[in-house]
Amino acid sequence: VLLGKESSTRSLRLELPHFTLIGATTRAGLLSAPLRDRFGIISKLEFYKKEELTKIVLRSAKVLSVPIEEDGAKSIAMRSRGTPRLANRLLRRIRDFADVKYEGVITKDVAEESLDLLNVDKLGLDQNDRAYLTAIVDKYSGGPVGLETLAVSLGEDSGTVEDMIEPYLLLQGLIDRTKRGRVATESAYRHLGLVQ
Incomplete structure (x- = not known):
C-alpha cells in the first residue's frame, strides 16, 4: 500500500492470508489491462433462458407463499429480460395485483393483465x-x-x-450504434407497430 503524496510517498507491506477475489462489472473495457490480467479466470455471464426463469419464478412464489400456475410463471419469465432480479420484482408486483383484484392466484391471465398495467410489453420493454x-x-x-x-x-x-436503456435494446436488435449515432432497426419499427 502506498502512503503519502509525491516525494513523501512510502510503501507499507501488509501481510494478508491467501484469499480469492471475485470481481464483476458490466464495463470490463474500463478496467486497465494490468488489473484485468490479474484475474485468473475471465468469463461472461449469459442471460437466463425462459425455462430457467420459469423455475426461478415458481420457486420464489413458493418461498413467498404465492399461489401461481405454471403458465403465470411463464408469462412473468417471458417479460423478465433474462434476469432473475427483474422476474422476482415483477412477481411481487403481480402478487399485489392478484391479491387486490383477484383471489390471490397468479394465472396466465392475471400475470398478463398485471404486466400490461405495469407497462411491461411482450419483449420485456418498459x-x-x-x-x-x-x-x-x-x-x-x-x-x-x-x-x-x-x-x-x-x-x-x-x-x-x-x-440502463441501450444494452437490452441492442441485445434484442431494436437499435444499432453507428459512428453517426443511434438508429432504430426494422425490428424496432415492427415492435412499435409502425411500418418503415
Whole structure:
C-alpha cells in the first residue's frame, strides 16, 4: 500500500492470508489491462433462458407463499429480460395485483393483465425503453441521432441511457450504434407497430 503524496510517498507491506477475489462489472473495457490480467479466470455471464426463469419464478412464489400456475410463471419469465432480479420484482408486483383484484392466484391471465398495467410489453420493454425507441423514430426519423441529443430529448443523463436503456435494446436488435449515432432497426419499427 502506498502512503503519502509525491516525494513523501512510502510503501507499507501488509501481510494478508491467501484469499480469492471475485470481481464483476458490466464495463470490463474500463478496467486497465494490468488489473484485468490479474484475474485468473475471465468469463461472461449469459442471460437466463425462459425455462430457467420459469423455475426461478415458481420457486420464489413458493418461498413467498404465492399461489401461481405454471403458465403465470411463464408469462412473468417471458417479460423478465433474462434476469432473475427483474422476474422476482415483477412477481411481487403481480402478487399485489392478484391479491387486490383477484383471489390471490397468479394465472396466465392475471400475470398478463398485471404486466400490461405495469407497462411491461411482450419483449420485456418498459415505458423508458419504448420512449427511447419512439424518440428515435418520431423525433429523429429513425436516426442516426447522437447519444447526448437523444438523452436530452428523453430528459435523462447520457450515462443512464447508455447503461440502463441501450444494452437490452441492442441485445434484442431494436437499435444499432453507428459512428453517426443511434438508429432504430426494422425490428424496432415492427415492435412499435409502425411500418418503415
